[in-house]
Amino acid sequence: MTQVYNDLLKKTKEQIRETKPVEAADFVKQNRQARLLDVREKNEWDDGYVPGATHIPRGFLESRVEEAIPDKNTPVLIYCAGGVRSAFAAKTLQEMGYTDVVSVAGGYGAWKNAGLPTVKPQSLTKEQQSRYSRHVLVPEVGEAGQLKLLASKVLLIGAGGLGAPNAFYLAAAGVGTLGIIDNDLVEESNLQRQIIHTMDRVGQYKADSAAKAIAALNPDVKVNVYKERLTADNIEDILPNYDIVVDGTDNFETRYLVNDFAVKYRKPVIHASILSFDGQLTTLIPYEGPCYRCIYPDPPPAAMAPNCSEAGVLGVLPGIIGLLQTNETIKTVLGIGETLAGRFLLFDALQTEFTELKLRRDPNCVACGEHADIDDLLEQHKRGDVLIPACRITY
Amino acid sequence: MSTVKLPPVLRKLSAGAKQVDVEGNTIGEVLDALDRKFPTIKNQLLTEDGQIARFVNIYLNDEDVRFIQGLVTPVAASDTIVILPAMSGGR
Numbered sequence: 001m002t003q004v005y006n007d008l009l010k011k012t013k014e015q016i017r018e019t020k021p022v023e024a025a026d027f028v029k030q031n032r033q034a035r036l037l038d039v040r041e042k043n044e045w046d047d048g049y050v051p052g053a054t055h056i057p058r059g060f061l062e063s064r065v066e067e068a069i070p071d072k073n074t075p076v077l078i079y080c081a082g083g084v085r086s087a088f089a090a091k092t093l094q095e096m097g098y099t100d101v102v103s104v105a106g107g108y109g110a111w112k113n114a115g116l117p118t119v120k121p122q123s124l125t126k127e128q129q130s131r132y133s134r135h136v137l138v139p140e141v142g143e144a145g146q147l148k149l150l151a152s153k154v155l156l157i158g159a160g161g162l163g164a165p166n167a168f169y170l171a172a173a174g175v176g177t178l179g180i181i182d183n184d185l186v187e188e189s190n191l192q193r194q195i196i197h198t199m200d201r202v203g204q205y206k207a208d209s210a211a212k213a214i215a216a217l218n219p220d221v222k223v224n225v226y227k228e229r230l231t232a233d234n235i236e237d238i239l240p241n242y243d244i245v246v247d248g249t250d251n252f253e254t255r256y257l258v259n260d261f262a263v264k265y266r267k268p269v270i271h272a273s274i275l276s277f278d279g280q281l282t283t284l285i286p287y288e289g290p291c292y293r294c295i296y297p298d299p300p301p302a303a304m305a306p307n308c309s310e311a312g313v314l315g316v317l318p319g320i321i322g323l324l325q326t327n328e329t330i331k332t333v334l335g336i337g338e339t340l341a342g343r344f345l346l347f348d349a350l351q352t353e354f355t356e357l358k359l360r361r362d363p364n365c366v367a368c369g370e371h372a373d374i375d376d377l378l379e380q381h382k383r384g385d386v387l388i389p390a391c392r393i394t395y
Numbered sequence: 396m397s398t399v400k401l402p403p404v405l406r407k408l409s410a411g412a413k414q415v416d417v418e419g420n421t422i423g424e425v426l427d428a429l430d431r432k433f434p435t436i437k438n439q440l441l442t443e444d445g446q447i448a449r450f451v452n453i454y455l456n457d458e459d460v461r462f463i464q465g466l467v468t469p470v471a472a473s474d475t476i477v478i479l480p481a482m483s484g485g486r
Binding site: 158160161162163247248249250251252255272273274275276277278280295296297298299300301304305306311313318344346348355356357358359360362 | 400402403404413439448449450451452454457458459461462477479480481482483484485
């Protein structure tokens, strides 16, 4: 090291305060306002950092620190790899007007050697940074949000009209695990709206067909295929393994089954239904907002509830409503924005008109109300005793 | 007169009309007026003992009348009433 540098470092250290890693850790634990600042380069940060630290590389310190730590009286503990860059950084912060700055002596190396906690950040691969660059550019998503999406597990009930756009866009968004349950086969009459299926896959299971489309679109996505009907016998082997359920079924039996088990396992359900030109959707978050039974305690008689194969549906409608579901799912995973919890969104495709209604929790709800016995309700499902008069429709 | 919006499943009784204007000072009176216009429509929405069926929601503007005063909820001429039975389609 050169004489000038040595003198500069010595002089700098005389002008700042230093603290040992153990003392720094104690101080941060006891002072909730205190901030740990990591001034190393990104590649060093990527190898591990102190939990709770803010990362500003030394080269960007002056330009970024005021935004990250606006209050100049905040206690700031700076560390780098060995305690040199942090010493210079501490002096800079003092010159910028920060009143309570210390440099952690020995830096991250000494911190680690002292057995203090560290974390290793997950990061996107080069390929992922390219694939998801438009997400990463959005501050509300960013790299951290994209990593959340990649770690998330979403269960799609049905790979039909609503399931198709959900599956496609959730896969494109990089939702890491998609469960798809559907025991139907692809038919030609599905292709008018179920865009995840193709002519050459007519006759195949819809769940398999959707898995093939997803594999061709995004290899990051693991697809769990369930070629069976969701019942009280298999739902507990499937639903608890996922974070969020997207309800795209066409019958009330499954809708109530999904609702009741989702309440039990506290899984958000992104609910939607469609018919002709009309669609409706909401986000059901157990015990925070209403569940499906709060909205409709009982299903209607069959005459009041035709399904799409009986009444028809404009092909684009499940696309519109399905993607509104996807939007709800992604926001729920990321924890951003306002979901539709407590709101019923209706869409009239003929008028191009949205209507919003308020939804409330029902204190008398048999699934999530004040006196509800959810375990008993699930037992009734398992015994086949849940009275759903209108729903003996095959799907 | 208040405006009543009808769901797809009831439009066969209303000759395809999506919304109609009817008189009535309460939700119950509005349904009576609706039934006079489109006979039997009330039977689809109420139980045998005259309560709103549990698979139907009736919203006064954007509030579910179950959480207000049910059939005796007062209705003003400028109000919009949305009748919304549960819908199951997803395919």
